[in-house]
Amino acid sequence: MNNQIKDFFNQQICLGKMIISLIAVTILVVGSLKTSAAGTSLQLTDISLKASEAETSLESQLESTEQTQPFVFTQDVDVERIDFLYVMNDINNYDVSVVLYIPILQYDQYEEEINNYLVEQMMNGDGIYLTSGSFVDGYAVCSFDQYRMSLGDMTGFLEAIFGPSNVTIQTADVSEYFDEATVSAQWRSIIDVRNYLSDGKRPDCYACCKVNKGKVYPVEKAYAPGVHDSDEIRNYSASEQYRGFRGAYSDCLDEGVVIHAWMMVVEPEDKESSESENFYMYYNTYSRDSVLPSKGYSNTENDGGREDDGSMNSDGSDETAGEKENTGKEDQNTENSVVANADVGEKVVKADESQGGSGIFIWLLLLPVAAAIVAGLIILKKKEKKTQPKMVVFCSSCGALAKDGDKVCRTCGNELKQ
Amino acid sequence: MKLVIDCSSMIPIYEQVVQQVKDAILSGDLPPGAVLPSYRVLAKELDISLLTVKKAFDMMVSEGLLVVAQGKGTYVADRNEEALHEEKLKNYEKKLQVVITEARRTGLRTDEMVMVFNMIVEEGNE
Numbered sequence: 271m272n273n274q275i276k277d278f279f280n281q282q283i284c285l286g287k288m289i290i291s292l293i294a295v296t297i298l299v300v301g302s303l304k305t306s307a308a309g310t311s312l313q314l315t316d317i318s319l320k321a322s323e324a325e326t327s328l329e330s331q332l333e334s335t336e337q338t339q340p341f342v343f344t345q346d347v348d349v350e351r352i353d354f355l356y357v358m359n360d361i362n363n364y365d366v367s368v369v370l371y372i373p374i375l376q377y378d379q380y381e382e383e384i385n386n387y388l389v390e391q392m393m394n395g396d397g398i399y400l401t402s403g404s405f406v407d408g409y410a411v412c413s414f415d416q417y418r419m420s421l422g423d424m425t426g427f428l429e430a431i432f433g434p435s436n437v438t439i440q441t442a443d444v445s446e447y448f449d450e451a452t453v454s455a456q457w458r459s460i461i462d463v464r465n466y467l468s469d470g471k472r473p474d475c476y477a478c479c480k481v482n483k484g485k486v487y488p489v490e491k492a493y494a495p496g497v498h499d500s501d502e503i504r505n506y507s508a509s510e511q512y513r514g515f516r517g518a519y520s521d522c523l524d525e526g527v528v529i530h531a532w533m534m535v536v537e538p539e540d541k542e543s544s545e546s547e548n549f550y551m552y553y554n555t556y557s558r559d560s561v562l563p564s565k566g567y568s569n570t571e572n573d574g575g576r577e578d579d580g581s582m583n584s585d586g587s588d589e590t591a592g593e594k595e596n597t598g599k600e601d602q603n604t605e606n607s608v609v610a611n612a613d614v615g616e617k618v619v620k621a622d623e624s625q626g627g628s629g630i631f632i633w634l635l636l637l638p639v640a641a642a643i644v645a646g647l648i649i650l651k652k653k654e655k656k657t658q659p660k661m662v663v664f665c666s667s668c669g670a671l672a673k674d675g676d677k678v679c680r681t682c683g684n685e686l687k688q
Numbered sequence: 689m690k691l692v693i694d695c696s697s698m699i700p701i702y703e704q705v706v707q708q709v710k711d712a713i714l715s716g717d718l719p720p721g722a723v724l725p726s727y728r729v730l731a732k733e734l735d736i737s738l739l740t741v742k743k744a745f746d747m748m749v750s751e752g753l754l755v756v757a758q759g760k761g762t763y764v765a766d767r768n769e770e771a772l773h774e775e776k777l778k779n780y781e782k783k784l785q786v787v788i789t790e791a792r793r794t795g796l797r798t799d800e801m802v803m804v805f806n807m808i809v810e811e812g813n814e
Contacts, residue, residue, distance in 0.1 A: 337701040659695070664725045665723075666722035669724055671733065
């Protein structure tokens with residue numbers, strides 16, 4: 271009897287130890303998850319500048335600069351937002367380039383899926399890879415080149431990730447804009463392009479200029495962030511009685527500034543007169559505030575020294591720039607003369623450590639329970655569905671299906687025997 | 689006609705289909721010339737494989753119970769009375785065999801079985 275009592279107590283003590291160990295492990299795991307989750311919790315706040323203030327700032331900055339710029343700046347460009355741009359370009363064996371504009375708030379949601387896909391494609395030797403990623407105007411811009419992938423394949427890929435209703439693809443065949451003479455220039459930085467222009471040459475297009483953290487990529491490793499040649503801009507140039515318009519797009523992260531620039535070279539009616547040659551450049555820059563902290567960028571002021579004041583354009587547009595006459599003089603300025611600051615219409619996502627902790631804790635506790643319940647229900651339903659007899663009633667006269675209880679066939683009117 | 693498939697039954701699904709259609713033909717519920725739904729419709733409605741339906745139908749076609757008119761559908765075959773009677777007898781023997789086997793398994797003697805059989809037949813006649 272004594273031995274039985276001893277055994278009973280020993281069993282209880284052993285069980286108690288197990289429960290305590292289990293609780294301790296759970297607390298440790300949940301605690302570590304909670305710590306890591308707090309750092310990644312995001313809170314959205316909209317911060318932007320009033321357009322008028324941005325313009326004033328830009329103008330004053332342009333006026334204050336002593337550098338001569340062979341560009342005409344304008345602020346009246348209504349560039350259509352492209353969701354997906356499929357660019358067909360044979361130069362340097364780059365078959366196509368795709369630029370994705372993904373709303374920044376959805377980027378985290380899609381990033382892993384996109385990257386997984388890209389890695390898978392690379393492993394399969396399909397040669398698709400991400401070439402750049404930046405955050406512009408509330409959008410994440412992912413540009414990647416890919417080979418051996420048709421427009422249909424690309425569409426399928428995008429639809430698989432974003433859903434068919436969210437995918438709109440515009441195509442632009444830019445191959446005609448590229449020739450041997452311009453290849454050497456098209457990948458250069460904005461500064462190089464300016465210098466190139468100052469040489470008196472007239473390249474057709476200055477697409478895909480790429481400056482990333484101060485580094486200019488060589489032609490061999492050139493990236494193709496995208497080329498834009500929309501009817502909208504073409505019409506704009508037509509309305510201004512210009513011809514030979516070529517549009518280009520570039521974005522980069524350079525010293526904390528995201529440059530979102532549209533460049534446009536307009537050939538004058540009189541090609542012989544280089545004096546009348548005009549160069550348009552539309553540009554916006556964005557401070558690092560527009561970059562997600564989770565991407566590892568620090569939150570510092572941009573190189574223009576301006577900070578966002580929290581206001582926003584009423585239409586959410588991002589086109590803001592100053593205007594200056596083209597002097598036609600040679601220019602060897604640095605990049606800073608080209609890039610002005612106008613932080614407009616951007617959305618900022620900042621980390622907030624004060625939220626997310628307790629919520630995640632509760633979720634962690636509830637999730638396994640909820641998952642178990644759902645799994646149980648699904649299994650039960652499947653089992654029930656499997657074991658339930660299935661029945662079909664049909665008319666022996668015409669073979670048409672009927673409902674159980676019908677006395678007359680709805681197709682031929684024959685009496686049903688059930 | 690009503691076709692019921694019991695997925696939890698030990699009898700294969702195609703056999704369930706064959707047996708029920710065959711019974712309906714022999715009982716006259718499905719007279720010669722009666723139309724059966726297409727494979728696809730039956731498979732979809734009964735939530736079973738197309739191949740299972742086809743297997744059942746093929747079996748009945750090979751037994752001469754059904755005929756397939758290409759592009760039209762599957763019909764109950766026209767059969768003469770003697771052939772139909774033969775089929776009924778065959779079916780009856782099959783079912784009776786199952787009953788006799790079961791009776792022997794439980795230890796009933798032959799004379800007892802015959803007596804029970806006669807009694808039931810007589811009750812049916814009354």
